[in-house]
Amino acid sequence: MRTIPSERQPDSSITKPLYRDETKFAAGKIAAFQWVVVGAFFFLLTGYWDLQVRNEEIYNAKALRNQIKSLPIPAPRGKILDRDNRIIVDNHEAFKLILSRENLREEHVRPIALGLGMEPDVLEARVKRYKPRPTYFTIPLKEDLTREELTFVEAHRGEDSFPEMELIRSQFRIYPQGGLAGHVIGYLGEISDGELNSSEWAAYNPGDLIGKMGIERFYNEVLKGVDGQRRVRVDNRMNTREILGIKEAVPGKDLQLTIDLDLQVVAELALQSRRGAVVALDPRTGEILALVSAPSYDSNYFVGRVNSRELASLMTDPAKPMFNRAVQAQLAPGSTFKPIVALAALEEGLVDENTTVHCPGGASYYGRYFRCHKRGGHGTVNLHKAMAQSCDVYFYMLGNRLGIDKIAEYAEAAGFGKKTGIDMPGEKEGVMPSSRWKIRNLREKWYAGETISVAIGQGYVTSTPLQLAHAIGGLVTGGVWMRPHIVKEAKAAAAARKAEYKVEHMVRVINSMCAVVNEGGTGAASRIPGMEFCGKTGSAQRVSNELMDKGKLGAEYKDDAWFVGFAPRTDPEIVVAALFENGEHGNLAGPIVRDVVKAYFDKKARGAKKQPQTVASAAAPAAEGR
Amino acid sequence: MASYRRIRDLDWPMLILALAIASLGILQIYSATLDSKFESSWWKQGVWLAAGLVAMWFMSRVDYHTLLGQVPMLYAISIVLLLLTPLLGVLTMGSKRWIPVGFGLHFQPSEFTKLVIVLLVARYLAELRGDRLETRDLLRLAGMVGLPLLLVAAQPDLGTSLTFLPILAVGIFLGGPRWQHVVSILALAVMLMPVGWLVLKDYQRARLVTFVDPTRDPMGSGYQTIQSKIAVGAGGMWGKGVTRGSQTQLRFLPVTHTDFLISAFAEEHGFAGMVVVFGLYFLLLMQIVQNAQSAPDRAGMFICMGVCALLLFQTIVNAGMAVGRMPITGIPMPLMSYGGSSMLSVFMMLGLVNNVRLRRVVS
Numbered sequence: 001m002r003t004i005p006s007e008r009q010p011d012s013s014i015t016k017p018l019y020r021d022e023t024k025f026a027a028g029k030i031a032a033f034q035w036v037v038v039g040a041f042f043f044l045l046t047g048y049w050d051l052q053v054r055n056e057e058i059y060n061a062k063a064l065r066n067q068i069k070s071l072p073i074p075a076p077r078g079k080i081l082d083r084d085n086r087i088i089v090d091n092h093e094a095f096k097l098i099l100s101r102e103n104l105r106e107e108h109v110r111p112i113a114l115g116l117g118m119e120p121d122v123l124e125a126r127v128k129r130y131k132p133r134p135t136y137f138t139i140p141l142k143e144d145l146t147r148e149e150l151t152f153v154e155a156h157r158g159e160d161s162f163p164e165m166e167l168i169r170s171q172f173r174i175y176p177q178g179g180l181a182g183h184v185i186g187y188l189g190e191i192s193d194g195e196l197n198s199s200e201w202a203a204y205n206p207g208d209l210i211g212k213m214g215i216e217r218f219y220n221e222v223l224k225g226v227d228g229q230r231r232v233r234v235d236n237r238m239n240t241r242e243i244l245g246i247k248e249a250v251p252g253k254d255l256q257l258t259i260d261l262d263l264q265v266v267a268e269l270a271l272q273s274r275r276g277a278v279v280a281l282d283p284r285t286g287e288i289l290a291l292v293s294a295p296s297y298d299s300n301y302f303v304g305r306v307n308s309r310e311l312a313s314l315m316t317d318p319a320k321p322m323f324n325r326a327v328q329a330q331l332a333p334g335s336t337f338k339p340i341v342a343l344a345a346l347e348e349g350l351v352d353e354n355t356t357v358h359c360p361g362g363a364s365y366y367g368r369y370f371r372c373h374k375r376g377g378h379g380t381v382n383l384h385k386a387m388a389q390s391c392d393v394y395f396y397m398l399g400n401r402l403g404i405d406k407i408a409e410y411a412e413a414a415g416f417g418k419k420t421g422i423d424m425p426g427e428k429e430g431v432m433p434s435s436r437w438k439i440r441n442l443r444e445k446w447y448a449g450e451t452i453s454v455a456i457g458q459g460y461v462t463s464t465p466l467q468l469a470h471a472i473g474g475l476v477t478g479g480v481w482m483r484p485h486i487v488k489e490a491k492a493a494a495a496a497r498k499a500e501y502k503v504e505h506m507v508r509v510i511n512s513m514c515a516v517v518n519e520g521g522t523g524a525a526s527r528i529p530g531m532e533f534c535g536k537t538g539s540a541q542r543v544s545n546e547l548m549d550k551g552k553l554g555a556e557y558k559d560d561a562w563f564v565g566f567a568p569r570t571d572p573e574i575v576v577a578a579l580f581e582n583g584e585h586g587n588l589a590g591p592i593v594r595d596v597v598k599a600y601f602d603k604k605a606r607g608a609k610k611q612p613q614t615v616a617s618a619a620a621p622a623a624e625g626r
Numbered sequence: 627m628a629s630y631r632r633i634r635d636l637d638w639p640m641l642i643l644a645l646a647i648a649s650l651g652i653l654q655i656y657s658a659t660l661d662s663k664f665e666s667s668w669w670k671q672g673v674w675l676a677a678g679l680v681a682m683w684f685m686s687r688v689d690y691h692t693l694l695g696q697v698p699m700l701y702a703i704s705i706v707l708l709l710l711t712p713l714l715g716v717l718t719m720g721s722k723r724w725i726p727v728g729f730g731l732h733f734q735p736s737e738f739t740k741l742v743i744v745l746l747v748a749r750y751l752a753e754l755r756g757d758r759l760e761t762r763d764l765l766r767l768a769g770m771v772g773l774p775l776l777l778v779a780a781q782p783d784l785g786t787s788l789t790f791l792p793i794l795a796v797g798i799f800l801g802g803p804r805w806q807h808v809v810s811i812l813a814l815a816v817m818l819m820p821v822g823w824l825v826l827k828d829y830q831r832a833r834l835v836t837f838v839d840p841t842r843d844p845m846g847s848g849y850q851t852i853q854s855k856i857a858v859g860a861g862g863m864w865g866k867g868v869t870r871g872s873q874t875q876l877r878f879l880p881v882t883h884t885d886f887l888i889s890a891f892a893e894e895h896g897f898a899g900m901v902v903v904f905g906l907y908f909l910l911l912m913q914i915v916q917n918a919q920s921a922p923d924r925a926g927m928f929i930c931m932g933v934c935a936l937l938l939f940q941t942i943v944n945a946g947m948a949v950g951r952m953p954i955t956g957i958p959m960p961l962m963s964y965g966g967s968s969m970l971s972v973f974m975m976l977g978l979v980n981n982v983r984l985r986r987v988v989s
Contacts, residue, residue: 025757025802026800026924026927027919029799029800030800030915030918030919030927030931033796033799033800033915033931033934033935034912034915036938037908037911037912037915037934037938038908040938040941040942041904041907041908043942043946043951044904044941044942044945044946044949044951045900045901045904047945047946047949047950047951048858048892048897048900048949049897050949051855051858051859051949052858052859052861052862052863052892052896052897052900053862053863053897055859056859056860056861056862056863058859059855059856059858059859059860060859060860060862062856062859062860063856063857063859063860063872063873063878064872066853066856066872066873066876066878067872067876067878233876234876235876235877235878241876
């Protein structure tokens with residue numbers, strides 16, 4: 001750089017200009033520069049014109065959308081109570097974390113998942129699943145946050161971390177622990193993709209919790225209520241500046257069940273860890289007093305934090321804990337079917353008190369030998385004794401005389417072969433075969449020999465435990481079948497079916513069932529002293545006798561044990577059906593029914609005054625533990 | 627006598643324009659910071675405005691030829707300050723641009739350097755004898771401007787460092803470059819682009835990417851552009867009114883009182899307000915150009931044009947960024963955005979322009 005004398009005085013430049021002072025050389029370029037300035041401002045103004053004048057409305061709408069945010073107010077789900085208004089399923093206040101998609105940054109998804117202890121891939125998949133939805137749909141992240149998770153959320157809610165996380169107050173489901181009444185209640189779970197695509201759940205959104213089984217599912221619409229919404233003006237940190245409007249949530253309706261927790265507990269304890277089911281109902285009203293399927297599951301398991309691996313193990317368990325045997329197990333009812341056959345024979349006038357059969361331990365029909373369960377034979381039996389001793393040979397005779405279609409007529413009147421219409425999801429209809437049924441379903445003619453098996457509840461005939469309790473219940477209350485129901489308010493009377501049978505015929509069947517328990521019959525072990533407890537045992541084969549005799553088949557081929565009992569003999573108040581899978585003989589299922597019936601009358605005797613503590617403490621720990 | 631003449635001979639139209647713009651800025655700062663932790667910014671800006679007037683007065687008093695004589699020393703001081711900035715500076719938003727000078731005040735060496743660059747370029751070009759620039763002149767200029775530019779860019783403060791370039795560019799343009807030079811500079815710029823991309827920090831790359839497509843990352847680097855455009859657009863023709871802009875008041879608009887002050891202004895005063903503001907800026911720049919045209923010598927002309935180029939560049943970049951026509955940088959709107967250093971440096975540059983004007987009258 002050339003130097004300039006620094007001692008120059010300011011004013012001396014006038015006389016001896018050191019710098020070249022003619023500036024005209026650049027005049028043209030300066031003029032050009034001025035045009036550049038004009039162009040620059042034109043460039044800027046067109047930018048503002050474009051936004052402010054041409055597209056004002058668009059940006060105004062965007063500005064409005066910025067400020068206004070809709071937050072869901074989850075409706076508290078209705079409680080579930082037992083018949084004495086004891087709480088079975090309750091809610092507790094909890095925080096629910098949702099992910100606002102309006103300001104979601106995809107690179108935040110993984111760190112959020114990690115911070116909350118979720119599988120990052122799972123959350124990313126969920127976010128992806130929401131892609132086609134409008135952005136005002138929020139993604140449910142987590143129910144019932146723990147203190148650690150809350151700390152994480154509070155520490156990362158700012159503008160500079162994860163502003164998409166949004167905490168809202170919500171209600172969280174508490175179920176009785178240990179799986180009490182698990183199959184009755186069902187559970188709440190996140191709606192699956194498959195369900196979202198079905199018409200039943202069309203109004204639901206991904207991430208919604210819906211009832212998956214039991215009451216939770218059947219009465220989902222009643223229980224869920226209507227979510228509210230809060231429209232607020234927010235600033236850029238999503239802090240609420242002003243509440244614009246609140247639509248309060250409509251809480252779900254509480255449901256009072258017909259279930260008696262005391263009986264439910266007794267029934268579950270009686271069944272213990274066996275595979276099976278117990279259904280207790282009041283035949284006068286159709287109210288289900290207890291409904292057990294074992295093994296069961298803990299409904300708490302499914303809410304909020306579902307561990308997919310543990311869930312999978314539940315689903316693949318060979319004991320099928322998710323399977324509601326009480327309404328879904330369709331098995332041959334065995335000898336518990338005999339009262340129906342007996343009534344049919346009496347009504348059709350084929351037998352009377354004096355009709356006897358000699359049982360040598362089996363009988364031949366249509367070229368085939370049918371064995372009696374008692375190898376040595378029962379000797380000479382009439383209807384009463386045949387029922388008490390469960391003599392198969394006697395019933396072979398009845399079946400042969402009735403023919404399949406007469407049996408089917410009476411059995412269908414009692415509810416076999418069709419759904420009872422209980423207010424629970426997934427009920428199965430069982431099978432009540434008839435000649436028509438066989439043509440329709442198997443495209444084959446009915447062979448008379450097949451009737452012989454059906455007469456003792458074998459062959460094609462299958463029933464659910466609920467159907468059996470329902471059928472016998474209607475039979476012993478004079479031919480009136482009330483629709484079984486599990487929620488108090490469900491209208492039962494309208495669906496009642498009535499049959500015009502002769503009272504003396506029904507009494508004769510009832511008396512013979514009393515003999516089963518009280519006159520040294522097959523159910524003698526289940527006798528309750530001082531009470532007219534009646535019933536019928538059943539042991540239903542899973543495979544034919546020949547196969548059973550031939551090889552050493554595994555435990556899963558052992559006979560299923562059934563028992564259906566009721567009390568008292570006149571005007572029965574309770575009928576209980578019990579199934580004990582592979583239990584071999586019905587007198588093993590008998591004590592289960594006996595315990596439940598006894599508990600029912602014990603409680604009745606105690607009166608409503610004294611509430612047993614056992615049940616309260618069985619349900620309460622769940623409520624307090626959280 | 628001399629003192630009287632100087633006050634009278636100051637460029638009053640230019641001063642009034644500058645004061646008008648600064649007043650609108652203070653009004654907007656008041657509105658934009660209402661109920662925020664920056665609530666006191668508007669009167670602080672007023673204080674800076676007053677300080678700026680004093681600084682302008684000082685800058686116009688000492689003959690600019692004397693200042694030009696001191697360029698080597700000023701240049702050395704600015705380089706030392708820029709070197710010290712990383713050591714003494716305070717870290718704000720991930721970069722060190724400020725040196726604390728006590729009383730809670732901070733000094734920004736890069737703003738001071740702008741003035742030095744204006745003087746440096748003016749002096750070098752005014753001393754040339756020929757009417758054409760030689761290659762070695764270009765190389766020397768590039769080296770002298772490039773050193774502080776790199777130092778500022780390394781802070782990192784890419785925006786401010788880029789403001790040195792228009793001073794140089796306009797200087798070269800007026801100084802008479804050969805067409806071969808223009809071509810090779812452009813070619814070099816194109817060739818350096820990929821290199822530049824590698825040198826850029828991640829956030830700077832993100833800004834460039836989102837400049838092209840803001841919707842790519844609407845909550846991240848695109849957020850500022852998107853929200854600024856919403857603010858501007860929502861203002862409409864007549865604006866939402868002072869303190870009534872929702873984007874500004876609910877803080878959807880980022881750094882409302884500094885970088886995006888003009889967006890807040892556009893939201894609350896509408897297109898009409900923008901026409902007024904741009905009109906004021908345009909007249910101010912034209913006034914400075916007029917001073918360049920009537921400068922007593924080449925050095926004076928180069929000083930005025932350097933100042934003009936710098937202010938034009940900042941205005942385009944800042945106001946263009948608000949509507950998504952420029953990438954996001956931290957370059958403030960001259961005279962309007964909140965900030966003491968910026969205010970002082972702009973008024974000092976206006977002081978230089980006045981300085982040139984006052985020397986003219988003497989003859």
